[in-house]
Amino acid sequence: MNGRTRRRSLLSIADLSADELVELVRRSSWHARADRSAAGTPLAGSVVGTYFRTTSTRTRTSFTVAAQRLGAGVVAYGPHDLQENTGETVSDTARVLSGMLDALVARTAADPAELRALADQERMAVVNAMSADEHPTQAIADLSVLSTLRGRLDGLRVCYLGEGNSTAAALALALARIPDATLHLRTPEGYGLPAYIRRMAMQTAALHGAVVDEQHDPHRIPEAVDVVYTARWQTTGSVKPDPSWRTSFTPFRVTTELMDRLPNAHFMHDLPAHRGVEVDAEVLDGPRSIAFTQARHKLYSAMAVLEWVVRGAW
Structure with missing residues (x-):
């Protein structure tokens, strides 16, 4: 041993x-x-x-x-x-x-x-x-691909759109430990991070000079980010109690229009992806997508x- x-x-x-x-x-x-x-x-x-x-x-x-x-x-x-x-x-x-x-x-x-x-x-x-x-090992893979791409993690700026699921939770807890990192979470009302995860991430972020910010307005997207991140809306093994939940999620879709507003941002997705649902196919398969490199880093x-x-x- x-x-x-x-x-x-x-x-x-x-x-x-x-x-x-x-x-x-x-x-x-x-x-x-x-x-x-x-x-x-x-x-x-x-x-x-x-x-x-x-x-x-x-x-x-x-x-x-x-x-x-x-x-x-x-x-x-x-x-x-x-x-x-x-x-x-x-x-x-x-x-x-x-x-x-x-x-x-x-x-x-x-x-x-x-x-x-x-x-x-x-x-x-x-x-x-x-x-x-x-999903802790997902967060390690995510930071791995970004570290390899950028050469450093300090000061990383990420905007995550979609459900505050296990991937978002791990990402929040991880970026909270990176100096000067910022995570903007934009989640549908009622589908955000679990309260204890959000509280823990914010407390940890305060210790490391990082910021974890969660809001429910999909139109309040920061103007300068390094990464736009999303995940599929129906998490493996989960069932949403509200039958009309997709109506709440639709404004959080990552579109070509959004990426055009953020010309310096890479796109990440933990996969599997549903093209035309949480992300436009042109974004997932486009030149700024690192989703499949991200998968290899798993x-x-x-x-x-x-x-x-x-x-x-x-």
Whole structure:
């Protein structure tokens, strides 16, 4: 266990110090620039489990490939594979898996308390691959691509339009740790960040000279931003109680007209995207879109995260 009494887990960006977040982003950016073989196989002899209860293209593939590239074995579990389905407790499941796995990458899309229960043991690291309230590894990938593109993160200005979902929550908690960064969130009324996430992000931002600002007016877009970011409106595994919710969301669509008003801004999307819904096809597929580069950085951030939770260093 490399001298540690307890493996580190990554359940929330809030669990990371600003320095830890920056180091994970730097390592991810290093993987993006380095030769494929440069990292070697530091996880040789380790075994990583992937447990996905809901659909996943980028996150599941990135952690599987990351583990393999780093030399680890991989055991994959689908939504019906574990005995939790027959009534075994989460704590018993964790005790069993922790005797065999070095890390478990889990997408429960449910109460994050389940992830913390899985992590409540000393032998196995647990990585949140998206829960109902946060998608921390997405934020690390997002900052990785921006760090690689800009050469730095300080002073980054991002405007996010759409639902205050798990991606937006992780982005808020992450940018709150970056000096002089600004995150403008424009979310539909009733679909903003969870109150405790917003409060935590704003408190953290005040400590680092950053700004996290959430408003519900889609027409109040700042004139100068480095990035316009959106996510699909129907989050994986969620159902909106209001049948007319799309009416509230339509003004928050990222259009060619909006991007024309912000000629220096890149466009980001966590994918999957619905062209013509939350974003115009011309924007997603246009020259200023870095959405698919952003997706590729999911692999690099997964490599950085696995090194950090399994080995504790690089």
